[in-house]
Amino acid sequence: MDNARGLPAESLRRKIAELGPWFHNLRIGGIETAPDHFLGDYPNFKWQGFRQVVPEDLTGRSVLDVGCNAGFYALEMKRRNARRVVGIDSDPHYLRQARFAAEQSGLDIEFRQLSVYEVGKLGERFDLVIFMGVLYHLRHPLLALDLLYEHAVKDRLLFQCLQRGDERVPRLAEDYDFSEWSVFDRPDYPRLFFVEERYASDPTNWFIPNTAAVVAMLRSSGFLIEANPEREVYMCRRGQRHYAVPPPPCG
Ligand SMILES: C[S@@+](CC[C@H](N)C(=O)[O-])C[C@H]1O[C@@H](n2cnc3c(N)ncnc32)[C@H](O)[C@@H]1O
Secondary structure (H helix, E strand, O other), X not given: OOOOOOOOHHHHHHHHHHOOOOOOOOEEOOEEOXXXXXXXXXXXXXXXXOHHHOOOOXXXXXXXXXXXXXXXXXXXXXXXXXOEEEEEEOOHHHHHHHHHHHHHHOOOOEEEEOOHHHHHHHOOOEEEEEEEOOHHHOOOHHHHHHHHHHHHEEEEEEEEOOOOOOOOOOOXXXXXXXXXXXXXXXXXXXXXXXXXXXXXXXXXXOEEEOHHHHHHHHHHOOEEEEEEEEOOEEEEEEOOOOOOOOOOOOO
């Protein structure tokens, strides 16, 4: 990542340290913000596995990055010439990092402190909404998907979620008789594992779906999966709202 502001390396290093701890390992003026990340060069190594599903040239398009953290994906979208990029996150600590990274890179990105539940306050739909690594941190995951469908996604949703459990996606009947129990014993039946305390030492991991649940929840929220370029990552197109899903309250 470039350093458009031309800060001396020592000042840059000090500022990056002051803004820490970082979850995103960005390169600002050649300095890595989280070189010891437990996942490695995160999220760059992940991005390399699915970057091909995002158009190389986003000229004229608008992008919303929900749960943007320090802005890795927002910055990448602006580098792909997106006309307008907005990043929202509920945590002001990460937004300070994102603003600094964008400023140092000379990229014009708007960052706002908003929860996904407040996405309606933006009053705007975006050609591409990025919703990566947030769903399992929510106590109301379907509400978030319904709000994104209702208020934010004009065309595409790029989605990622931590998944655990069975990785198969079964063909299920649309309906089962009240007396049917055994289908719920199938490990591949859509499941959300509820974490009452912590998973990976993180008390904000609430519902961790298996693969079938991710696919079913996206479909049920009106998103058609067009690509699954790697485990946990889905490119979706906005489709029809499911007949049994009422519009959500204003968000
Ligand atoms: C695991 S990080 C993922 C960051 C980034 N999207 C990525 O994929 O690398 C989760 C992010 O979601 C944010 N977050 C958690 N709950 C949120 C909410 N209700 N609304 C918006 N952002 C939220 C956190 O502050 C954090 O920055």
